[in-house]
Amino acid sequence: MRILLIHNRYTQPGGEDAVFEAERALLERMGHRVVTFVEDNARLDGVNPLKAAVEAVWSRETQRRLKRLIEKTRPDVVHFHNTFLRISPAAYYTVKAMGLPVVQTLHNYRLVCPGALLMRDGRVCETCVGRKVPWPGAVHGCWRGSRAQTAVVAAMVAVHRALGTWERKVDRYIALTEVARRRFAEGGVPADRIAVKPNFVDPDPGAGAHDGGYALFVGRLSAEKGVRTLLEAWKGLRGIPLRVVGDGPLRGEMEERARDGGVEVEFMGRRGREEVLRLMKDARVLVFPSVWYEGFPVTLAEAFACGLPVVASRLGAMAEIVEDGRTGLLFKPGDAQGLAETVAALWGDRRRCEEMGREARSAYLARYTADANYERLMAIYRQAIAEARA
Structure with a gap:
């Protein structure tokens, strides 16, 4: 053709x-x-x-x-x-x-x-x-x-x-x-x-071991991505390291608030696709707190391909892609406390986290190849x- x-x-x-x-x-x-x-x-x-x-x-x-x-x-x-x-x-x-x-x-x-x-x-x-x-x-x-x-x-x-x-x-x-x-x-x-x-997502990156001991955010650091909610939630998540990959207009504000609040977060800036996939293979959970409907976030499909469960807003495309309780967990958009509680619950149950990762990988193989x-x-x-x- x-x-x-x-x-x-x-x-x-x-x-x-x-x-x-x-x-x-x-x-x-x-x-x-x-x-x-x-x-x-x-x-x-x-x-x-x-x-x-x-x-x-x-x-x-x-x-x-x-x-x-x-x-x-x-x-x-x-x-x-x-x-x-x-x-x-x-x-x-x-x-x-x-x-x-x-x-x-x-x-x-x-x-x-x-x-x-x-x-x-x-x-x-x-x-x-x-x-x-x-x-x-x-x-x-x-x-x-x-x-x-x-x-x-x-x-x-x-x-x-x-x-x-x-x-x-x-x-x-x-x-x-x-x-x-x-x-x-x-x-x-x-x-x-x-x-x-x-x-x-192509080529298939394959599933990772997810033994890096950190949560991961990948995306533009802007208001619609829910990054303020993310940072507020992490104030109450002591002992759960967060790595933030991406750049955007709110990066300076986020770095300042993280310093002032003593939040355990590492800002990594923009990274190439191969490194992002490597980080996904090591991470225990991907956090996706957007407050708009989203189109179709390739980040979610990439996480699934790596066997990484997702904690996402119960809104729009996210609520359609992430099956609550199977490939990840959903929380109320903009609710920092709800996000913190959801992440803490999943982080504390390693076996459940691994099961959701396997289901996420299966969803990728069925829909997103x-x-x-x-x-x-x-x-x-x-x-x-x-x-x-x-």
Whole structure:
């Protein structure tokens, strides 16, 4: 199969960029001819803000370049990962005008929430879900804390909702979880076109011995990741070392609070994937206290692949991926005391911890391997091709 993958990279590399590369590599390994069309938001530096705003809604430059690429490569299916900001949804129109099927992975909630997180002021917020014009997001400056920049996102969503882009120009959507599928359907994305396909971990890192004697956090040090809850919880967890892998805007605050509170935590900064997996193989438990729905945290699938049980918030994707009492334990989002009690209970029962680790490993083998993901992806491509032909 000839497959065109389209992706708009973010200024700061993130999970969506990693998933795009992982799926590209998987498709190539399986023998498909893969062509990529990639833009980068870093190229917006120095661009007139008004021009950038207009092109976020409709980029004619993207249309011209994409048309030439399609004429040259003649793909069987076109798979979009991200169109924001430089590519724009105008690209769908070019692809459909050339009679090709369109697949769109919904990595975040931008089609129903200008801030993309369904979160405001540290809490879950669904005010914009289902609105034809998501104006509350612009009023509150939900993207980057800027009303002007959020207004650009809201305008893009509103214009293409009015044009019927989401209904008429995409043959199949990929949601990463059932929770996300429901939210998008409530927000107006055609429910009968949304398939659920999680992210995957490849290659298989194998299970670890988990004898390092520490708990582990891996993620961006930002408010939505629940890092303040994490640190508050650890004030009451004497004797349980915590290693924190990652960086972000709250790192300085966390380090200062840890020093002042005498919290037993080691801040390790950003680490490469291989080292993260090694840490997961040694850790006794992964702590994942996010206070937003999440998309599909690859970190959880990586932990499962390493046979590492997870203590996570009972919210969104986390509550769907982590089976409470089987592959880990869940606690109330934002509840530092509840998190501390949950971690302490699991930490004190080594046998239960090991049993959950084995169940986590089994869940990985059943759901999150490259082979399982490939079969789901090809089924979605076939559905999109049949839909476009019809």
